[in-house]
Amino acid sequence: MIVPINISLSSPSDGNTFPPQLAQFGTEGLVLIELQGKLDVVGDSEGQTIGTLRIDDATKKSTLRIGHHLLEGKLVNLQKPLAVLHRHTPPSVKSSGEDYSDAPSHGDSVSQSAEPVSWDVMAVVKRKMVFSRRPMPMVGRASAIAPDSKGGTKAK
Amino acid sequence: MPEHTLKFSFSTVTDTAAFKLLELPTDLSKAIESSSGACSRWTIKGNPDEDAVLCTADKTYAIRSVVLSNSVLVATAAVSEDSGDSSVVVRDRLQEIMELVLSVPRLHKLDVLLRGKEYDEGQEEDDELYLGEAQDGRSKFTYQEARATLQASDTELDQGLKKRRVLILNGELRPISPPYLNAILELLLTHLVSLSLPHDSASVDKLCSALADGYDIRKDVCEQVMAWFGDIIIGEWSMDKTAVVREIGLGLLRPYRDESIRLDEFLAKWRKSVGDTFESLVSADLLSGNYLAQTDLLKEPPVVVLTYFPSSQLPIDPAARFTDLFLTRPRWKADEIAPFLADIVVDAKERDKFLLKYTRALTDAEGVWYTARAKYNG
Known part of the structure; x- marks a missing residue:
């Protein structure tokens, strides 16, 4: 089977771009955020707030506050650039879109479907924002937590 | 902030x-x-x-x-609908990345897929017969199928087909039989002389017509053969002399698989079949990776003899290939073994890595020798 990869490094499709402080961590439309461990979500995560991201212009340090936890991050240059591929879903096949999302790889599960899967290179990223430390607990800031936040990071 | x-x-x-x-x-x-x-697109x-x-246009990873x-x-930008200030949207969470490593094109399957589809002398008129046969059971293997199924970039596929001497007739892939190819090449050389055409700008039309009239060689076959051994620019063939001479030499060497031939005898034969004009190009180096040279010490004086030993018929898997090579010969010089590894490595660095992994190097007065690593478990 053949999976085409289109190279279309255009500006983000919806025209939204990051402000410069954020864009310096990736490209103007896309940033990679690396966390030690993973985000553990209970229930439906759709549209939920994870936390607050702050960037200090002077030190180029970023902090991420999730609930009671504060993470410190930094800018890391990647050794080799990463291409970010996005699965191309033709607008006409909305109905079969759900089937696709069950197949996380280019495996054989999608090989026989009528609509050929293709991927777009949407950006080439040379930097990433890395939160490599364990989260620090924050005391006395409970009032600032967004009520609907269900996110939390788990350190390894 | x-x-x-x-x-x-x-x-x-x-x-x-x-x-x-x-x-x-x-x-x-x-x-x-x-x-x-x-720019172009890539394919997986x-x-x-x-x-x-x-696969990119010309490389395989x-x-x-x-x-x-x-x-x-993976985070992208979004404008939140209520306040209008920017927010960062996490689109996906990933736990793996994909790495690319340059690789040789995986064309080895081609030999199996094309088995029994050889195009030989005498099939010119039997074409319809062959077609009938194809409908019976033997399936055709077309260029389009090869592009879709073989793991190689387009450029590498075209080069691989050229290297394997595969004709494309009506879209179908048909490897040419080696004796027939040699016959065509020798005819081309003699006709260059008899029609007194220069070898760097010969009229394709004249040569093809001469071969078609005199020997019933299909014009499209003849043209493709000419394209393998040179460039066709606006109806003129600029022959790649070395490639033609090499192929003829290979054809002469091919029968000596089990018995060997003396080097000087072989070179004389080779010179004779390429003719006076190209005699100077004849050299055993052209055939590297296709023969084994041995000094026959029993003869007096000792003579160098050649046997046909094509690297293209050795196993693809590095371990199996080294086993084969060391069964053929217990020890190899570096420059002797290199041609037999050329088609499974991308560069000299990878070759040295294999040599380090599968062989033991010994240095003596004559230079470096490679021998098999001891294997007690077979």
Whole structure:
């Protein structure tokens, strides 16, 4: 089977771009955020707030506050650039879109479907924002937590 | 200090598993950047039972998945509807990246797929017969199928077909039989002389017509053969002298698989069949990777003898190939073994890696010798 990869490094499709402080961590439309461990979500995560991201212009340090936890991050240059591929879903096949999302790889599960899967290179990223430390607990800031936040990071 | 709200995607169903990270080797990232968006596309090729490869226009890369212990969030920008200030949307969470490693094109399957489809002398008139046969059971293997199933870039596929001397007749792939190819080449050389055409700008039409009239060689076959051994520019054939001489030499050597031939005798034969004009190009080096040279010490004085030993018929798997090579000969000089590894490595560095892994190097007065690593478990 053949999976085409289109190279279309255009500006983000919806025209939204990051402000410069954020864009310096990736490209103007896309940033990679690396966390030690993973985000553990209970229930439906759709549209939920994870936390607050702050960037200090002077030190180029970023902090991420999730609930009671504060993470410190930094800018890391990647050794080799990463291409970010996005699965191309033709607008006409909305109905079969759900089937696709069950197949996380280019495996054989999608090989026989009528609509050929293709991927777009949407950006080439040379930097990433890395939160490599364990989260620090924050005391006395409970009032600032967004009520609907269900996110939390788990350190390894 | 500016604050940004980090949110999950608003459409998790379409976004989850819709992103992948692909680590780019330097040359590929340069190619992407220089092309400014309007460039060609890449393809990932492979059957479900094969490891997938990524093909650019002229290169093949093996894809390896690397699992990360950290998770990477792919975040894009969005404007929140209520306040209008920017927020960061996490579109997908990834635990792996894909790495690309330059690889040799996987064309070895071609030999199996094309078995029994050889195009030989005398089939010119039997074409319809052959077609009938094809409908019976033997399936055709077309160029389009080869492009779709073989894990190689287009340029590498074309080169591979040329190297294997495969004709494309009515879209179907038909390897030419070696004796027939040699016959055509020798005829081309003699006709260059008899029609007194210069070998660097010979009229394709004249040569093809001469071969078609005199020997019933199909014009399209003749033209493709000419394209393998030179360039055709606006109806004129500029012959690649060395390639023609090499192929004729190979044809002469091919029968000596089990018995050997004396080097001087072979070279004389070779010179005779290429004719006076190209005699000077004849050299055993042209055939490297296709013969074994041995000094026969029993004869007086000792003579060098050659046997046909094509690297293209050795196993593809490096371990199996080294086993074969060391069964053929217990020890090899570095420059002797190199031609027999050329088609399974991408560069000299990879070759040295294999030599380090599968052989033991010994140095004596004559230089470096490679011998098999001791294997007690077979």
